[in-house]
Amino acid sequence: MPISQDAVLDWIKNCAAVIAENCAYLIELDLAIGDADHGANMERGFNAILQKFPEMTGKDIGSIFKAIGMTLVSTVGGAAGPLYGTFFLQAGMKMAGKQEMSLEDWSIALEAATNGVVLRGKAEPGDKTMLDALLPAVEALKDALRSGYGIREALAESTEAARQGMEATIPLIARKGRASYLGERSSGHQDPGATSSYLLLKAAADTWVDL
Amino acid sequence: MVGLVIVSHSRALAEALVVLVRQVAPKELPLAIAAGVGQGHREFGTDAVEIIEAIKSVYSPDGVLVLMDLGSAVLSAELALDLLPSEMRENIALCPAPLVEGAIAAGVQAGLGSNIKAVFWEAQKALDPKLEHLSGSMKDEVLATAPLLSSTGTEIASTIFLTLQNLHGLHARPAARLVQVATSYNVDITVTNETNGTGPVSAKSLNALVTLGGECGHQIAITARGPNASQALDALKKLVLSNFGEFSD
Numbered sequence: 001m002p003i004s005q006d007a008v009l010d011w012i013k014n015c016a017a018v019i020a021e022n023c024a025y026l027i028e029l030d031l032a033i034g035d036a037d038h039g040a041n042m043e044r045g046f047n048a049i050l051q052k053f054p055e056m057t058g059k060d061i062g063s064i065f066k067a068i069g070m071t072l073v074s075t076v077g078g079a080a081g082p083l084y085g086t087f088f089l090q091a092g093m094k095m096a097g098k099q100e101m102s103l104e105d106w107s108i109a110l111e112a113a114t115n116g117v118v119l120r121g122k123a124e125p126g127d128k129t130m131l132d133a134l135l136p137a138v139e140a141l142k143d144a145l146r147s148g149y150g151i152r153e154a155l156a157e158s159t160e161a162a163r164q165g166m167e168a169t170i171p172l173i174a175r176k177g178r179a180s181y182l183g184e185r186s187s188g189h190q191d192p193g194a195t196s197s198y199l200l201l202k203a204a205a206d207t208w209v210d211l
Numbered sequence: 212m213v214g215l216v217i218v219s220h221s222r223a224l225a226e227a228l229v230v231l232v233r234q235v236a237p238k239e240l241p242l243a244i245a246a247g248v249g250q251g252h253r254e255f256g257t258d259a260v261e262i263i264e265a266i267k268s269v270y271s272p273d274g275v276l277v278l279m280d281l282g283s284a285v286l287s288a289e290l291a292l293d294l295l296p297s298e299m300r301e302n303i304a305l306c307p308a309p310l311v312e313g314a315i316a317a318g319v320q321a322g323l324g325s326n327i328k329a330v331f332w333e334a335q336k337a338l339d340p341k342l343e344h345l346s347g348s349m350k351d352e353v354l355a356t357a358p359l360l361s362s363t364g365t366e367i368a369s370t371i372f373l374t375l376q377n378l379h380g381l382h383a384r385p386a387a388r389l390v391q392v393a394t395s396y397n398v399d400i401t402v403t404n405e406t407n408g409t410g411p412v413s414a415k416s417l418n419a420l421v422t423l424g425g426e427c428g429h430q431i432a433i434t435a436r437g438p439n440a441s442q443a444l445d446a447l448k449k450l451v452l453s454n455f456g457e458f459s460d
Contacts, residue, residue, distance in 0.1 A: 041256065044249060070260065073290065077220075077248035077256020079283035082290040085259065120286060178282065 001211040002100040011207040016046035029192040033179040038192040045076040065092030090116030128172035130193035136161035155205035166194040213321040214241035214269025218279040220255040222247030236318035241269035257284045262291035274302035274327035312337035368436035377454035381425025385455035398437030405430040
């Protein structure tokens, strides 16, 4: 069963809810090793996206992703703005004109989105960033597709890889972003960006589980 | 006239910086800011779309220099550049100079009608006056490793301050030795005579070095800019400290 435009909008609505629920948690993570605004920034961004729903309804998936990307760019404020903005803009370019996505399309979109984040932020695996959740998720999804998994299992695998990647950031010493100013003191704390990435991907799996 | 765009997480900081720049630049200088997000730009943060609008507002074929504070301001500026048409992108430079010092140096230079390369160069050197002024109160070891540019890639500039101890200073033979060492490194190296205020001149030109009039006891500053800057400086430091191999002194 393909992922329709409405299913994409449902995902985004769920993202907004998950971010709101976890806002304080994301702030707490960012307080430990950042400037304590990741939760608030992401909430501002997703609230702005919710306001755009009337314009996005009925548009192709590429346009929806692009609108999300541009909204995040303009409202999030911190590094998550240009990074998640690029994420959605790149996904949008790959899904241009599509009214629905197959699982393979989603894999292509997620990979392009993640590559966009790599090029924008210039981080590498192990730098203690959102990529430490996103990169494993991309690979797990590709593996699941190659193994012929259905959408439910494939997304479960991908989400689990993101979760493990997120937890693996705990001992890492940050090499990017505000956390990198803390050096060794950044170790022992989970990265807020990897956490929000995991939450967004989990929301996708939870939203599309019955497709 | 080259236009300037100031990108900062803080609206207040950007607005104050505009006031400072306006004190040293003519009113014709095209100057715009992109700073702060949320209601009334009161939250700290940057917005690539606002940066695009700021660039467009000061754009001309003379180009635009963009100065940023740190972190996501740079990411937002890079994203803004990616979203602009390529014809404009060619004339826009993101400058890694320090924000306050760079904006003032750029404002002065752009106000004089200089081209974008000259404005960029002056902004990059904007820390030099402060470094030079404080060098007397800084220990040599700190000076030797003080980078003048924060790295966005490979361009790191460092300066060392040395005193000429050899009898004849920087005359023909020692200068030739310096040129020999300097030219073996693929980096930009300049020398300034801090004592008589001449320079900077290229360390790779014998004629240029001789114009510094370096005498015994003069303090010189050697600046290297490029990926092997520190190796070049180490070699030159050794050369000067060994009195250019002049045993008769």
